[in-house]
Amino acid sequence: MTQMVDERVANMPPPADAAEGVSNRIISPTRLMWWKFKKHKLAVASGIFLILAYLATIFAGFVSPYDPASRSNNLYAPPQGIHFKDAEGNFHLQPFVYGYEMTRDLDTLRPVYTTDTDEIYPLRLFVQGESYRLFGLFDADIHLFGVEDGYVHLAGTDDFGRDMLSRLVYGAQISLSVGIISVLLSLVLGLVIGGISGLYGGMIDSFIQRVIEAIIAIPTIPLWLGLAAAVPRDWPPVYQYFAILAVLSLISWTSTARVARGRFLALREQDFVTAAKVYGASQPRIIRKHLVPNLMSYVIVTLTLAVPNIIIGETALSFLGVGLKPPTVSWGVLLQEAQSVQIVQFYPWIWIGPALCVILVVLAFNFVGDGARDAADPFSR
Amino acid sequence: MLPYVAKRSVQMLVTVFVISIIAFIVIQLPPGDFVNSYLATLSGGQIVTQDAVAALRAQFGLDDNLAVQYFKWITNLLQGNMGISFQYQRTVIDLLSERLPLTLAITIPTAFFVYAVSIPIGIYSAVRQYSPLDYVFSLVGFIGLAVPNFLFAIIMIYVTSRYFGGNVGGLFSPQYELAPWSIGKVLDMMQNMSIAILIIGTSGTAATIRVMRGMLLDELSQAYVETARAKGLSEWRLIMKYPVRVAISPVLSTIGFTLPALISGTEITATVLNLPTTGPLLLNAVRSQDMFLAASIIFVLSILTVIGTFISDLLLVWADPRIKL
Numbered sequence: 001m002t003q004m005v006d007e008r009v010a011n012m013p014p015p016a017d018a019a020e021g022v023s024n025r026i027i028s029p030t031r032l033m034w035w036k037f038k039k040h041k042l043a044v045a046s047g048i049f050l051i052l053a054y055l056a057t058i059f060a061g062f063v064s065p066y067d068p069a070s071r072s073n074n075l076y077a078p079p080q081g082i083h084f085k086d087a088e089g090n091f092h093l094q095p096f097v098y099g100y101e102m103t104r105d106l107d108t109l110r111p112v113y114t115t116d117t118d119e120i121y122p123l124r125l126f127v128q129g130e131s132y133r134l135f136g137l138f139d140a141d142i143h144l145f146g147v148e149d150g151y152v153h154l155a156g157t158d159d160f161g162r163d164m165l166s167r168l169v170y171g172a173q174i175s176l177s178v179g180i181i182s183v184l185l186s187l188v189l190g191l192v193i194g195g196i197s198g199l200y201g202g203m204i205d206s207f208i209q210r211v212i213e214a215i216i217a218i219p220t221i222p223l224w225l226g227l228a229a230a231v232p233r234d235w236p237p238v239y240q241y242f243a244i245l246a247v248l249s250l251i252s253w254t255s256t257a258r259v260a261r262g263r264f265l266a267l268r269e270q271d272f273v274t275a276a277k278v279y280g281a282s283q284p285r286i287i288r289k290h291l292v293p294n295l296m297s298y299v300i301v302t303l304t305l306a307v308p309n310i311i312i313g314e315t316a317l318s319f320l321g322v323g324l325k326p327p328t329v330s331w332g333v334l335l336q337e338a339q340s341v342q343i344v345q346f347y348p349w350i351w352i353g354p355a356l357c358v359i360l361v362v363l364a365f366n367f368v369g370d371g372a373r374d375a376a377d378p379f380s381r
Numbered sequence: 382m383l384p385y386v387a388k389r390s391v392q393m394l395v396t397v398f399v400i401s402i403i404a405f406i407v408i409q410l411p412p413g414d415f416v417n418s419y420l421a422t423l424s425g426g427q428i429v430t431q432d433a434v435a436a437l438r439a440q441f442g443l444d445d446n447l448a449v450q451y452f453k454w455i456t457n458l459l460q461g462n463m464g465i466s467f468q469y470q471r472t473v474i475d476l477l478s479e480r481l482p483l484t485l486a487i488t489i490p491t492a493f494f495v496y497a498v499s500i501p502i503g504i505y506s507a508v509r510q511y512s513p514l515d516y517v518f519s520l521v522g523f524i525g526l527a528v529p530n531f532l533f534a535i536i537m538i539y540v541t542s543r544y545f546g547g548n549v550g551g552l553f554s555p556q557y558e559l560a561p562w563s564i565g566k567v568l569d570m571m572q573n574m575s576i577a578i579l580i581i582g583t584s585g586t587a588a589t590i591r592v593m594r595g596m597l598l599d600e601l602s603q604a605y606v607e608t609a610r611a612k613g614l615s616e617w618r619l620i621m622k623y624p625v626r627v628a629i630s631p632v633l634s635t636i637g638f639t640l641p642a643l644i645s646g647t648e649i650t651a652t653v654l655n656l657p658t659t660g661p662l663l664l665n666a667v668r669s670q671d672m673f674l675a676a677s678i679i680f681v682l683s684i685l686t687v688i689g690t691f692i693s694d695l696l697l698v699w700a701d702p703r704i705k706l
Binding site for chain 2: 230312348
């Protein structure tokens with residue numbers, strides 16, 4: 001597609017009467033798609049949510065109030081509520097949390113926490129706390145929020161008294177990056193294999209199609225389990241992370257390949273491709289300049305809708321204990337705790353936190369994907 | 382019809398062949414061969430003679446090259462010899478015949494559940510587009526898509542134990558666990574299975590509602606619908622007789638994706654709910670690198686989805702005269 005964007009047009013809002021506006025100016029397809037996408041309010045909101053979530057993973061040390069591994073004496077403590085009004089009914093401009101008071105249930109020996117309304121810890125922005133490394137480069141100790149003395153556990157603590165909120169933020173680093181990186185891997189695999197299939201046709205095509213059909217017919221979780229079994233237990237966490245990434249992408253490239261092949265088949269018959277051929281354009285040039293830009297929008301949609309499956313895949317594998325393992329923190333690793341009925345029943349915040357994160361992110365990707373699918377065809381109504 | 386069946390059968394055989402190669406790769410991937418891992422799993426007390434080791438190695442051709450190994454493995458498999466589970470010290474076929482029926486007993490009703498629930502809801506949502514109920518179904522559908530099966534199972538365990546004081550999980554409630562078979566025990570089992578079916582079916586239902594709604598909406602905007610309406614056909618008959626019939630066949634043809642997803646869901650949900658399907662067996666096999674067992678389960682489950690898809694494709698051709706053979 002041609003990209004003749006008039007600079008003035010590029011900076012203008014969409015005209016009120018789109019039909020009239022489009023007729024006398026040339027607008028790039030990207031811009032048309034963006035206008036269309038913007039109309040999908042839920043998709044835009046989800047997009048903003050996802051951008052914030054990814055930013056939080058980049059600045060994980062800053063956003064989380066504690067180090068994900070640092071232990072405290074408050075074991076299995078429930079989430080603290082944020083208050084503005086204290087027990088005497090005085091209004092505080094600065095929100096605060098109450099301290100815990102721990103007793104033990106004498107029958108079950110489980111810790112029971114009540115709030116101690118005498119202990120008030122005001123929440124502050126940009127407080128000094130535990131030191132961390134930003135981007136693995138700089139040492140810092142300023143946190144987005146925290147308390148100066150006392151403790152704050154807005155999402156509760158786990159069996160070692162570690163702050164769940166901090167663990168969720170650090171877990172997002174793994175869980176969210178798995179989705180993106182693995183989808184990029186599938187993109188490369190899918191485009192290359194689908195492209196070969198669509199371009200050459202014949203025996204190669206039908207062979208690749210059979211392989212794709214076979215992979216689709218295999219139930220995903222069992223196959224993932226089987227492949228993950230090969231990852232050695234004693235590998236360092238980084239290797240395991242990339243191994244799991246590879247396992248997840250080995251399956252998800254099929255949908256990209258199918259879309260790429262279908263578009264290649266449809267496009268190579270189009271007049272503009274024939275025209276390019278007549279003008280003597282080389283095969284790589286036709287692929288690069290005419291075919292790939294035309295199928296990118298479809299591929300991007302497929303990929304956006306594939307990310308949630310990858311995230312669920314990582315979570316499921318780690319939950320079952322064959323994916324990532326502690327001390328690595330990911331949402332799936334956090335959910336491993338839910339293997340214990342005790343924790344499911346009595347300390348629900350330990351699993352509800354990561355569960356909610358997974359559900360929200362998956363929903364957001366689905367909404368963005370839906371919006372993108374509607375936008376991908378800018379000339380449809 | 383017959384040429385189509387023949388063509389599809391050949392295609393199916395090729396797919397099965399590719400699946401068998403993938404299953405074989407699963408066996409080969411872990412470092413070390415399986416006799417070594419077998420020896421490693423044996424406790425100190427057991428004595429294995431050199432002859433026994435050599436016999437095992439010969440049976441699976443471990444000293445041959447990969448192509449020969451594959452050939453030996455697949456011939457053994459086709460003769461019903463799927464190898465031994467080192468962990469359970471039993472033949473794989475024995476373990477499978479014990480666990481597979483329950484996997485099927487959950488997956489097949491779930492498939493019917495998915496289509497029985499999602500098609501009427503999809504029709505309603507399309508016909509009454511943007512009605513309050515349509516929004517409710519869309520919302521439920523999105524949540525159904527976003528909540529993975531195993532999380533849904535955990536949530537169910539939590540909700541029942543917290544608010545109903547009940548117990549979810551296992552095939553039988555404690556009072557029937559050791560009891561002899563009776564009507565009460567069967568009903569109890571059905572109840573536990575229906576919870577599993579609900580959990581596994583939800584995401585498939587959500588996805589199918591969306592497909593059905595979309596397909597039917599496309600049909601409803603066609604000119605022939607308007608014509609039929611102008612001719613005075615009653616709305617109910619009009620919708621059921623033409624657009625629904627057109628829209629339903631692509632929906633039913635999604636079974637090729639739905640079936641593997643349902644089996645996948647059954648396996649992971651069963652491990653959470655502690656149901657004795659092949660799921661927990663597979664997980665154990667994978668954890669202890671009992672690769673014969675793991676690969677056989679993957680292979681058999683995949684073959685089942687292939688056969689299921691094949692049957693539904695044939696039914697579809699038979700039911701929908703527009704599909705070209």
